[in-house]
Amino acid sequence: MKRLVAVVLAIALVCVPVAMGATASSSALEKQIASTPYQIWPAKARSNSPDFVRAAIKQRNAQGDNCKVVLGTSEFRWVYPDTVSSHPGNFFANNNYGMDTFLLGQPYCQDLWHAIEAGALSEDIPDDKVVFFCGISWFMDYQNPAKCFRLSFSPEAYADLMANPKVSDKTKAKIQKKMVEYGVSEDEVYAEASDKTFVDRINEGVQKIFDTSKNWDAVLSDEEDDWNAPERELNKSRPVPEGRTQGEAQVPDWDAWMSQEQAEGADQTSSNDMGIYNSWYENGGYDKWYAGREDWLTFTDEPYQETEFEDFELFLDVCQETGIQPLVVLMPLKGAMVDQTDYTADVRAIWYDRMKAICEERGAEYVDYSPYEYDPYFLYDMAHFGWTGWVQVNHDIYEFFMGKDEADEAN
Amino acid sequence: MKRIRDKILEVFFSDTWLGAILWFAAAAAMLALVVWFLVYSGFGEPAMPVYENF
Numbered sequence: 001m002k003r004l005v006a007v008v009l010a011i012a013l014v015c016v017p018v019a020m021g022a023t024a025s026s027s028a029l030e031k032q033i034a035s036t037p038y039q040i041w042p043a044k045a046r047s048n049s050p051d052f053v054r055a056a057i058k059q060r061n062a063q064g065d066n067c068k069v070v071l072g073t074s075e076f077r078w079v080y081p082d083t084v085s086s087h088p089g090n091f092f093a094n095n096n097y098g099m100d101t102f103l104l105g106q107p108y109c110q111d112l113w114h115a116i117e118a119g120a121l122s123e124d125i126p127d128d129k130v131v132f133f134c135g136i137s138w139f140m141d142y143q144n145p146a147k148c149f150r151l152s153f154s155p156e157a158y159a160d161l162m163a164n165p166k167v168s169d170k171t172k173a174k175i176q177k178k179m180v181e182y183g184v185s186e187d188e189v190y191a192e193a194s195d196k197t198f199v200d201r202i203n204e205g206v207q208k209i210f211d212t213s214k215n216w217d218a219v220l221s222d223e224e225d226d227w228n229a230p231e232r233e234l235n236k237s238r239p240v241p242e243g244r245t246q247g248e249a250q251v252p253d254w255d256a257w258m259s260q261e262q263a264e265g266a267d268q269t270s271s272n273d274m275g276i277y278n279s280w281y282e283n284g285g286y287d288k289w290y291a292g293r294e295d296w297l298t299f300t301d302e303p304y305q306e307t308e309f310e311d312f313e314l315f316l317d318v319c320q321e322t323g324i325q326p327l328v329v330l331m332p333l334k335g336a337m338v339d340q341t342d343y344t345a346d347v348r349a350i351w352y353d354r355m356k357a358i359c360e361e362r363g364a365e366y367v368d369y370s371p372y373e374y375d376p377y378f379l380y381d382m383a384h385f386g387w388t389g390w391v392q393v394n395h396d397i398y399e400f401f402m403g404k405d406e407a408d409e410a411n
Numbered sequence: 412m413k414r415i416r417d418k419i420l421e422v423f424f425s426d427t428w429l430g431a432i433l434w435f436a437a438a439a440a441m442l443a444l445v446v447w448f449l450v451y452s453g454f455g456e457p458a459m460p461v462y463e464n465f
Contacts, residue, residue: 002431010438014446 029216030055036237037063040089041076043235044106045218048154050120052219057102057124063240067100068401069125071114072133075331075384076103080231082268082277084380086261086390088397091252093241098249099401100240108152110138110145111311112178115318119167119175120160122322131327131397132315136351137383139308140343141299146182153184166322174314178307252398257391265377265387274336275376275386289382290340297341304351309358316362327400328366329393330355335373337382345373367396 029051037059039046046052060067070088078089085091088101105114114132118125137143158179162172179189222236271278276286319326330352339345352370359366372378372389380386385393423433 002426002428003434006431006435007438010435010442013439014442 029219030059032216032220033237034059034062036239038065038093038238038240039222040078040093040235041103043224044152045221047104047106047109048152048157049219050117050124050154050157050160052216053102053104053121054124057126060100060102060240061126064245065100065240066098066126067102068127068129068131068397069121070101070103070131070133070397071117072103072105072329073109073135074107075133075135076105077384078231078234079277079380079384080228080234082279082380083264084268084277084385084387084390085264086257086387086394087385088390088394091257091390091394092244094243095252096244096246096249097252097398097402099398100244101397105133106152108148110135110148110152111308111315112145112149112175112182113152113154115175115311115315116154116157116161118315118324118326119164119318119322120154120157122164122166122318122324125324127401128323129325129327129401130319131329131400133329133331134312134355135331135383136333136348139304139351140297141303141305142296143305143308145305145308145311149179149182150184153179155188158189161318164322167318168321171314171317171321174317178311178314181307252394254391254395257394258388261387261391262377268380268387269376273376274334275379276334276337277380277386280381285381286337289337293341297338297343299342303343303347304354309354312355313358313362316358316364319364320362326364327396328355328359328364329396330366330368330370331383331385332369332373332379334379334382336376338373348373365400369393 033052033055037056042052042056046056057067057069078084078087088103091097092100104117109117111134118130122128138145138148161167161175176189180186220237222232224232224235265275268277269275269281271281272286274286280286316326316328318324333343333348335345338348348370352368356366356368358364369378369389369392372392375388377387378385378389378392380389419433422430424430
């Protein structure tokens with residue numbers, strides 16, 4: 001009996017620090033970011049780390065941010081030195097409207113990345129609701145969804161997805177099949193294959209406990225290779241902006257914002273009449289785009305790739321299985337530019353109609369911004385939200401998370 | 412030496428608290444070795460993922 005007690009105590013002695021190591025490591029990250037959990041647009045190392053995203057949401061909300069998850073890609077970029085003051089990084093962060101946005105996703109993150117991300121973070125998404133910005137260019141014939149996935153793939157998010165019991169085995173298997181089709185090695189995808197030995201399993205089980213205590217240099221760094229210096233400065237880690245929580249929460253004055261942004265859009269696109277932002281237009285960006293447009297904005301047989309529609313359906317399936325309610329934002333293109341390519345209004349309508357049908361079939365809420373394709377200040381270039389565009393988007397985001405404003409309903 | 416070894420073995424297999432302490436020490440040492448091997452030594456490192464070149 002005495003010997004049994006002795007052995008049990010020895011096991012307990014070893015297990016307690018191992019268990020504490022597991023909990024301490026995630027709270028260690030939370031502690032490290034506690035004073036500066038906020039960035040306008042978390043860079044790739046951060047957005048590909050579910051542990052960082054969880055810690056940042058937690059710490060931002062501990063500072064009163066009340067941030068909500070918005071999934072998307074390059075439209076989150078803060079254009080510099082041009083001014084788009086309706087960008088959510090200013091609109092929600094520097095005004096007290098009672099909520100903020102956590103802008104999650106980077107260039108190349110298309111539907112499959114977002115499906116995996118939703119599955120990885122489902123238990124940590126505030127209100128069990130996400131806004132999902134969906135881009136037509138992901139589906140176009142020129143696009144390479146497989147390459148985009150390999151460029152954006154997060155092994156940590158994938159592991160967290162696979163560990164989520166709410167996502168069905170059927171959906172996980174479909175995601176795995178897509179990952180292999182897109183070029184991720186089978187060894188990586190099917191890591192839980194049953195040909196592992198018992199020792200391998202213990203090995204990886206214990207290793208996993210300590211994996212999160214590896215150094216967090218990448219997610220803590222404010223250096224991001226593809227930003228220019230002024231943008232990096234804007235995107236530095238900082239506390240939740242003061243404006244976000246000052247005074248009483250107000251309902252945004254949507255009409256005032258729209259008027260302001262109409263004027264700002266006119267000013268920032270004064271060099272042309274298509275509503276293209278000045279620094280790109282004046283530096284020859286539009287001319288280069290125009291000269292090269294037929295090389296890529298063209299298609300041979302089908303304008304859109306079936307694989308991306310399948311991935312979009314997987315995203316909706318993951319949301320449905322994990323109890324996440326999405327608001328799908330069907331992002332428009334700038335009609336004045338894209339009508340000069342094979343993707344005319346009729347061809348674009350095929351995409352909008354198909355996406356709406358998929359959403360309706362699955363009972364997913366969506367907003368269709370195709371009516372704004374010819375609004376000059378809705379987009380600042382071919383595809384990215386601009387002055388009045390962000391006001392509209394912010395309004396839909398606000399209503400989705402905060403409920404419809406009573407005054408609005410009366411109008 | 413032989414007397415010390417015999418004494419230790421006698422205590423180890425006896426039903427005394429000193430014997431239990433020796434068991435505790437032996438178990439802790441073996442478990443520590445296992446944890447060191449799997450976690451800290453790098454011998455238990457899972458293989459890095461491999462991606463196709465693109």
